[in-house]
Amino acid sequence: MTGNEDVLLVHGGTPLEGEIRVRGAKNLVPKAMVAALLGGEPSRLRNVPDIRDVRVVRGLLELHGVTVRTGSEAGELVLDPSNVESADVADIDAHAGSSRIPILFCGPLLHRLGHAFIPGLGGCDIGGRPIDFHFDVLRQFGATIEKRPEGQYLEAPQRLRGTKIKLPYPSVGTTEQVLLTAVLAEGVTELSNAAVEPEIEDLICVLQKMGAIISLDTDRTIRITGVDRLGGYQHRALPDRLEAASWACAALATEGSVYVHGASQREMLTFLNTYRKVGGAFAVEDDGIRFWHPGGPLKAIALETDVHPGFQTDWQQPLVVALTQASGLSIVHETVYESRLGFTEALNQMGAHIQLYRECLGGTPCRFGQRNFLHSAVVSGPTKLQASELVIPDLRGGFSYLIAALAAQGTSRVHGIELINRGYENFMEKLPGLGAKVEAA
DSSP states (O other): OOOOEEEEEOOOOOOEEEEEEHHHHHHHHHHHOOOOOOOOOEEEEEEEOOOOHHHHHHHHHHHHTOOOOOOOSSTTTEOOOTTTOOOOOHOOOHHTTSSSSGGGGHHHHHHHHEEEEOOOOOOOOOOOOOOOHHHHHHHTTOOEEETTTTTTEOSSSSOOOOOEEOOOSSSHHHHHHHHHHTTTSSEEEEEESSSHHHHHHHHHHHHHHOEEEEOOOSSSEEEEEOSBBBBOOOEEEOHHHHHHHHHHHHHHTTTOEEEEETTSSGHHHHHHHHHHHHHHEEEEEEEEEEEEEOOOOOHHHHEEESTTTSSSSHHHHHHHHTTEEEEEEEEEEESSSSTTTTHHHHHHHTTTTEEEEESSSSSOOOOOTTTTOOOOOOOEEEOOOBBBEEEEEEEEHHHHHHHHHHSSEEEEEEEGGGGGGGGGGHHHHHHHHHTEEEEEO
């Protein structure tokens, strides 16, 4: 493509038709790469997507002396942590500004080096993701934390010790922090109210392959018995269920048909049920799932997001675009991120009818209900979408804007598409392959 690589012209109104492939989950692969730091031998990770978060973590690992090379098959990385070393503060800051992943380096670096440095963190602006959870957890393991002008400096004067932790909310990031820290800590760590997303289970599988002892109970309690050393791992990352769902919603909103190679039914059960209720069709096959609009009107639904096994918050934004084409009033109650419905303002400018509310419009009150956040939405449809000037706000909201532009009549200018590269591998190549009419501005 030529022209402005960060602005995409989208000529809408054409159904997406064809096949694409999703690789390993964005919410697992970078964390599995960090886990390699804990090992005494090289690790081999397969099904790695070529996305920005992977490149950020690769750069940070290399700064700390980890050798990272591509393997013999496509999407394979070999990570050798034999010579872990301290990294320059300025170099860390330069690599980490656009990602929140660096905070997960804390536990492994404290075990390997006795100290760690964490710069200011970036990420999607969709509501609070307090890193204080992470630092509170690390203090409970015995780390000391000093706030400096350039970031946080952590030390482990002695070997970190296992502890009992109860999370106020099943935070994915904090659960990952505990896992990556507890596996080499002395004694037993008990984590209550843990996140149990499929990507968390896959990270537990990675750590178990390295020699960790981890049990996951049915009441969201994870117990980790610390060991003295870990080895390497060989692992194939589970597929990205969030990307797969995004393409499914794109097929629905544009009245098209998309075969998503690599999509897995097991991790998408809740999404698939909702997709069917809305009126979407799908067929599970050996190598993936085909999603399509079967014709006729889509149906309005009531929807609440929740932690796994509920309806994932990252599925909500792409689906809302499709719900603008459903007949009747759909109700969406966002309970995971308080500001995730802000993206609907741009959809309204395109002709959608979406009203936001501070009240909990779901079956159960949530933690945002008394805090004055616009976290519920009523979507009235169907409404024809018209092309617009769009500025991408965050990763999932950005892909949702892309879906809206593809479904709309006319040509939209979508600004900030580089942000979509954080989690959608080669999407600029996939779009033309599905018949989308897009070009750099």
